[in-house]
Amino acid sequence: MDCLKPHGLKTDLYELTMAQVYLERGKTKRAVFSLYVRKLPEVRNFLVAGGVKRVLDLIGEFKFSKDQLRYLKSLKLFKDWFLDWLEQFEFRGNIYAIPDGRIVFEEEPILQVEADLPSAQILETFVMNIVHLETLLNSKAARIYAVAGGKTLVDFGYRRAHGFEAGNAAAKAALTCGWNATSNLEAGMLYNLPISGTMAHSYVMVFGEEEAFREFYRHYPQNAVYLIDTYDVLEAAKLVVGLSKEGYKPLGVRIDSGDIPELVVEVRRLLDTEGLKDVKIIVSGGVDEYKIAEWRGLPIDGFGVGTRYVTSADKPYLDIAYKLVEYAGEPKFKLSEGKKTYPFKKQVFRFYSNGRMDYDFVTLYGEEAEGEPLVELVLREGKPVKDLGDWRVARERFLSDFERLPEGLKGLEKVPYEVQIDARLEPENYLSKPQGE
Amino acid sequence: MDCLKPHGLKTDLYELTMAQVYLERGKTKRAVFSLYVRKLPEVRNFLVAGGVKRVLDLIGEFKFSKDQLRYLKSLKLFKDWFLDWLEQFEFRGNIYAIPDGRIVFEEEPILQVEADLPSAQILETFVMNIVHLETLLNSKAARIYAVAGGKTLVDFGYRRAHGFEAGNAAAKAALTCGWNATSNLEAGMLYNLPISGTMAHSYVMVFGEEEAFREFYRHYPQNAVYLIDTYDVLEAAKLVVGLSKEGYKPLGVRIDSGDIPELVVEVRRLLDTEGLKDVKIIVSGGVDEYKIAEWRGLPIDGFGVGTRYVTSADKPYLDIAYKLVEYAGEPKFKLSEGKKTYPFKKQVFRFYSNGRMDYDFVTLYGEEAEGEPLVELVLREGKPVKDLGDWRVARERFLSDFERLPEGLKGLEKVPYEVQIDARLEPENYLSKPQGE
Numbered sequence: 001m002d003c004l005k006p007h008g009l010k011t012d013l014y015e016l017t018m019a020q021v022y023l024e025r026g027k028t029k030r031a032v033f034s035l036y037v038r039k040l041p042e043v044r045n046f047l048v049a050g051g052v053k054r055v056l057d058l059i060g061e062f063k064f065s066k067d068q069l070r071y072l073k074s075l076k077l078f079k080d081w082f083l084d085w086l087e088q089f090e091f092r093g094n095i096y097a098i099p100d101g102r103i104v105f106e107e108e109p110i111l112q113v114e115a116d117l118p119s120a121q122i123l124e125t126f127v128m129n130i131v132h133l134e135t136l137l138n139s140k141a142a143r144i145y146a147v148a149g150g151k152t153l154v155d156f157g158y159r160r161a162h163g164f165e166a167g168n169a170a171a172k173a174a175l176t177c178g179w180n181a182t183s184n185l186e187a188g189m190l191y192n193l194p195i196s197g198t199m200a201h202s203y204v205m206v207f208g209e210e211e212a213f214r215e216f217y218r219h220y221p222q223n224a225v226y227l228i229d230t231y232d233v234l235e236a237a238k239l240v241v242g243l244s245k246e247g248y249k250p251l252g253v254r255i256d257s258g259d260i261p262e263l264v265v266e267v268r269r270l271l272d273t274e275g276l277k278d279v280k281i282i283v284s285g286g287v288d289e290y291k292i293a294e295w296r297g298l299p300i301d302g303f304g305v306g307t308r309y310v311t312s313a314d315k316p317y318l319d320i321a322y323k324l325v326e327y328a329g330e331p332k333f334k335l336s337e338g339k340k341t342y343p344f345k346k347q348v349f350r351f352y353s354n355g356r357m358d359y360d361f362v363t364l365y366g367e368e369a370e371g372e373p374l375v376e377l378v379l380r381e382g383k384p385v386k387d388l389g390d391w392r393v394a395r396e397r398f399l400s401d402f403e404r405l406p407e408g409l410k411g412l413e414k415v416p417y418e419v420q421i422d423a424r425l426e427p428e429n430y431l432s433k434p435q436g437e
Numbered sequence: 438m439d440c441l442k443p444h445g446l447k448t449d450l451y452e453l454t455m456a457q458v459y460l461e462r463g464k465t466k467r468a469v470f471s472l473y474v475r476k477l478p479e480v481r482n483f484l485v486a487g488g489v490k491r492v493l494d495l496i497g498e499f500k501f502s503k504d505q506l507r508y509l510k511s512l513k514l515f516k517d518w519f520l521d522w523l524e525q526f527e528f529r530g531n532i533y534a535i536p537d538g539r540i541v542f543e544e545e546p547i548l549q550v551e552a553d554l555p556s557a558q559i560l561e562t563f564v565m566n567i568v569h570l571e572t573l574l575n576s577k578a579a580r581i582y583a584v585a586g587g588k589t590l591v592d593f594g595y596r597r598a599h600g601f602e603a604g605n606a607a608a609k610a611a612l613t614c615g616w617n618a619t620s621n622l623e624a625g626m627l628y629n630l631p632i633s634g635t636m637a638h639s640y641v642m643v644f645g646e647e648e649a650f651r652e653f654y655r656h657y658p659q660n661a662v663y664l665i666d667t668y669d670v671l672e673a674a675k676l677v678v679g680l681s682k683e684g685y686k687p688l689g690v691r692i693d694s695g696d697i698p699e700l701v702v703e704v705r706r707l708l709d710t711e712g713l714k715d716v717k718i719i720v721s722g723g724v725d726e727y728k729i730a731e732w733r734g735l736p737i738d739g740f741g742v743g744t745r746y747v748t749s750a751d752k753p754y755l756d757i758a759y760k761l762v763e764y765a766g767e768p769k770f771k772l773s774e775g776k777k778t779y780p781f782k783k784q785v786f787r788f789y790s791n792g793r794m795d796y797d798f799v800t801l802y803g804e805e806a807e808g809e810p811l812v813e814l815v816l817r818e819g820k821p822v823k824d825l826g827d828w829r830v831a832r833e834r835f836l837s838d839f840e841r842l843p844e845g846l847k848g849l850e851k852v853p854y855e856v857q858i859d860a861r862l863e864p865e866n867y868l869s870k871p872q873g874e
Contacts, residue, residue: 004623010601012593012620013634017660021652027643071626077657121639128596129604136599156449159565160754162573162599162606164447167566169600183449186441189508197450202558202761205769206464215458220514223454230771257776311753317597317744324639332642334667339694 008064008086009071011125016072019118020082029328031117032345033124034109035131036323041315045409046417048142048177048398049110050134052097053388055127056379059091062126085118093119095379096345096365100134101176101394102374103142103401105419107362108348109375110135117327124322132320133166137173140312142398144305145178146410147289152302154196155182156284157310170310176394178402180302191391198225198254198282198304209236210243217248224250225282228267229257237267241274252280252301260291261298268299288313293412333427342425348374357404359418362425445501445523446508448562453509456555457519466765468554469782470561471546472568473760478752482846483854485579485614485835486547487571489534490825492564493816496528499563522555530556532816533782533802537571538613538831539811540579540838542856544799545785546812547572554764561759569757570603574610577749579835581742582615583847584726589739591633592619593721594747607747613831615839617739628828635662635691635719635741646673647680654685661687662719665704666694674704678711689717689738697728698735705736725750730849770864779862785811794841796855799862 004010022028037047064072064086072078072086093115098104111131113120145153155174161167164186171187181196182188188195204212204227217224228236233255240253253271255263264281271279283295284304292303307313323341324332331343342362349361349371361371378385388394408415423429441447459465474484501509501523509515509523530552535541548568550557582590592611598604601623608624618633619625625632641649641664654661665673670692677690690708692700701718708716720732721741729740744750760778761769768780779799786798786808798808814822825831845852860866 004627009623009626010595011622012595013622013625013632014620014636014640016622017634017653017657018636018640021640021656022643024656025644025652031643033639068626072622075632077660117643121637124637125596129598129601132597133599158447158449159562159759160569160757161566162570162748162753163602164566165600165602183451185448185450185453185509186446188450189446189505190441195450195512197454199451199455200558200561201771202470202769203451203455203458205761205771206459206468206554206764207462215462216454219458219461220454223514307754311599313753316599316748316750316753320597322596324642327643332639334638334642 004068006061006063006065006068007058007126008062008089009068010062010129011122015122015124016086017077019122020078022118022121023082023085028116028118030114031120031324032326033113033120033322034325034346035111035113035127036109036321037106037135038319038321038339040106041318042414043314044139044143045411045415046139046142046405047104047135047318048138049098049102049104050100050138050173050176051131052111052378053100053394054130054134055095055111056384056388058130059379062091062123063089089119090382091115091119091123092382093379094377094381096375097378098348098374099376099378099388099394099397101138101397101401103357103398103405104374105360105417107342107419107421108360109346112345112375114345128320128322132318133169134173135320136312136316136318137170137310138177138398139318140309141173141177141179142402144289144292144309146402147292147412148303149296151300152282153179154302154304155179155184155309156304156306158184158187160307161310167310172391174309176391177398178395193391199227201227201230201256203227204230209239213239213243213250214248217243217250224248225252225254226250227256228253229255233258233263234266234270237270240279241270241276244274244276244279249276250279252282254282254284254304256285260295264298264300289412331427331430333430335427340427342421343427343430344425346375346425350374352404355404356406357401357417359420361420361422363422364424441505443498443500443502443505444495444563445499445526446505447499447566448559452559452561453523454514456559457515459555459558460519460522465553465555467551468557468761469763470550470557470759471762471783472548472550472564473546473758474543474572475756475758475776477543478755479851480751481576481580482848482852483576483579483842484541484572484755485575486535486539486541487537487575487610487613488568489548489815490537490831491567491571492532492548493821493825495567496816499528499560500526526556527819528552528556528560529819530816531814531818533812534815535785535811536813536815536825536831536834538575538834538838540794540835540842541811542797542854544779544856544858545797546783549782549812551782565757565759569755570606571610572757573749573753573755574607574747575614575835576755577746578610578614578616579839581726581729581746583839584729584849585740586733588729588737589719590616591739591741592616592621592746593741593743595621595624597744598747604747609828611746613828614835615832630828636664638664638667638693640664641667646676650676650680650687651685654680654687661685662689662691663687664693665690666692670695670700671703671707674707677716678707678713681711681713681716686713687716689719691719691721691741693722697732701735701737726849768864768867770867772864777864779858780864780867781862783812783862787811789841792841793843794838794854796857798857798859800859801861
């Protein structure tokens with residue numbers, strides 16, 4: 001695989017050209033950058049934080065090897081003293097974050113980096129890429145989970161994810177956000193995820209349906225799900241009935257194409273009539289939350305969800321930003337239309353009412369409030385403060401937040417959630433101070 | 438980075454459960470699988486093949502380590518003899534492909550795998566993921582290139598790509614399809630790509646505009662592009678004029694927000710009036726082919742294109758499939774509505790008229806025709822037949838095809854291209870033969 005280690009080059013050129021100027025001009029005081037989503041997509045009512053654990057796992061390897069430094073030297077932009085600085089680099093600053101699995105909204109800082117300015121600047125691309133991908137996937141997985149109403153959800157997306165790395169992230173995000181399993185073996189091993197799978201059309205075509213099902217059962221009696229849409233779904237369903245009577249009764253059948261509402265009703269009726277009420281019907285092929293909602297009420301027990309999930313197809317990116325909010329103790333902000341930023345390091349307090357999330361309040365970090373604080377110090381002077389736990393822990397956070405999420409936000413229609421911003425964060429307060437100094 | 442080597446686990450569970458049954462039941466005759474796009478998206482008039490070289494580069498590492506075999510054993514689905522088979526596995530079959538950079542259309546096999554059935558089956562997820570991602574990105578990059586009409590294009594997308602792997606793939610795809618540079622340093626080193634970059638708002642906020650620009654010029658006089666939208670674009674443009682008179686004349690200015698049509702006209706007028714006709718105007722922030730088309734005729738010299746490119750935002754996946762088309766010399770196909778497949782190993786011939794592509798003809802592999810054959814044998818019995826070359830070679834293929842692409846297909850409106858399918862490939866011809874045998 002062409003992924004390079006260490007991770008220092010996971011950056012854009014300008015991070016390093018700027019850092020060289022910062023260092024040469026003594027702009028090395030404490031800076032705070034905030035990584036947050038400026039605006040929720042129209043098609044998301046909430047986000048689920050992700051990537052924080054991965055940032056902490058990998059940040060110790062955000063360094064530059066001799067080969068990488070030689071490459072940078074070849075660009076003829078960097079001075080030897082700066083390449084020496086990169087060679088010595090390890091991140092020794094602080095990170096404040098909202099842990100993986102927590103439900104978050106716009107303007108809430110998922111990750112805040114506090115360090116000398118050059119160190120905090122050169123992390124930009126690295127932390128954005130990780131947090132963006134995992135938050136994007138968690139949020140999509142959670143939206144699908146919210147609509148599925150307890151039906152089984154299995155990630156089938158590895159083959160059409162944007163690379164293996166994204167496929168593995170998607171498998172982990174699915175399990176973080178309430179799904180049941182993934183078909184992705186690499187992710188299964190990497191993260192110890194529950195694994196699931198059925199059979200392909202090619203397999204059915206090679207054996208013919210009857211032999212295909214029989215052989216599969218013989219090999220995997222505990223795991224047999226028969227794919228019944230290679231030729232004629234109802235004929236195949238009748239075959240399943242016959243085989244079940246001979247002892248080859250599967251856990252379920254999968255339908256991957258055709259007129260789903262019509263087919264599942266007929267197949268269910270046939271199976272029920274023949275005493276196969278416990279044989280599940282699994283649907284795959286172009287499934288996403290919109291299809292799942294459209295098919296609500298139909299006799300479908302579970303979904304194989306692939307491409308549209310792993311690519312977050314209805315919105316494949318978030319309006320995420322990594323913005324300088326404080327330098328040398330001074331507020332930093334931008335006033336541009338649609339891109340206004342609030343200065344200072346922040347805390348988010350969440351307020352509940354009758355066991356449900358009521359509103360969030362974004363304020364200065366260090367302030368006290370009645371609500372539940374979401375932001376934690378997770379890395380102090382380059383060292384992890386505590387173990388954030390694996391996907392199972394993130395899943396507990398997610399399920400606990402999801403239970404307290406207002407019901408309206410769980411649907412597909414746009415429903416807003418109130419995020420109050422402390423008036424003291426309004427950039428207008430600081431306009432008298434010249435920004436450039 | 439959490440990417441595992443070797444690559445054998447880059448697969449879905451069912452590939453291995455099916456392979457075990459194939460082996461036990463002697464279904465090990467020669468199979469051909471075809472990887473192709475069933476239908477072009479509404480928002481693509483052509484695709485650009487990608488991923489073939491990467492498949493060839495990585496396929497020798499499609500193996501299973503002891504640790505991975507131990508993991509598979511722990512799933513309690515596989516027998517020891519099958520795990521032994523996996524331990525010995527290396528791909529020794531043939532691959533036929535359309536090389537990276539060639540323009541392709543629906544039903545054209547970008548990659549065909551020919552091997553004993555179990556070997557060809559277990560590659561599915563691996564080859565699909567690679568070819569899907571690179572073809573998706575090439576096709577999006579080429580569409581943007583087609584609309585940009587020779588203006589400079591720089592990939593700014595690393596931070597919001599779906600993982601670092603996808604970001605690196607996007608940088609390579611951009612350069613393959615006619616772009617000028619990328620800001621991504623890791624891809625720059627990995628693939629030896631031209632690198633470019635400017636400065637961030639944070640940098641301008643720390644120094645203030647005047648000092649920020651001056652310092653940047655002092656450090657990078659050959660590469661200075663000033664970011665002029667942190668506060669007031671026109672004020673900043675006036676500052677650029679003043680600095681240029683003092684000798685700090687940049688290559689260009691970048692505008693990342695605001696009312697672009699209005700701003701670029703005013704900035705251009707100001708720069709021209711002041712004798713700075715050669716100072717370029719670069720626009721970034723939410724740029725894609727739709728914006729570029731909308732802004733046609735405006736005085737913009739180049740674009741920084743990020744998120745919407747690297748995520749292929751208007752269509753983040755292709756309807757790509759890996760289908761069994763032949764087994765033991767017999768045709769294999771599927772008749773399902775919208776998912777019909779054509780049997781047999783295929784060749785594609787391209788016909789030209791007046792120097793432009795006229796139509797393509799998909800036929801049996803091994804047939805002769807007057808047109809230009811697109812499919813080549815690239816891997817014979819597990820060994821590369823020839824070096825396909827790096828992105829520069831793929832870029833030559835792309836630019837050469839692009840020159841011969843009908844003009845209508847280069848725009849944003851849907852224009853079809855004729856792909857004829859040889860009547861001998863029609864599955865209806867083979868319906869008399871039972872499919873299941």
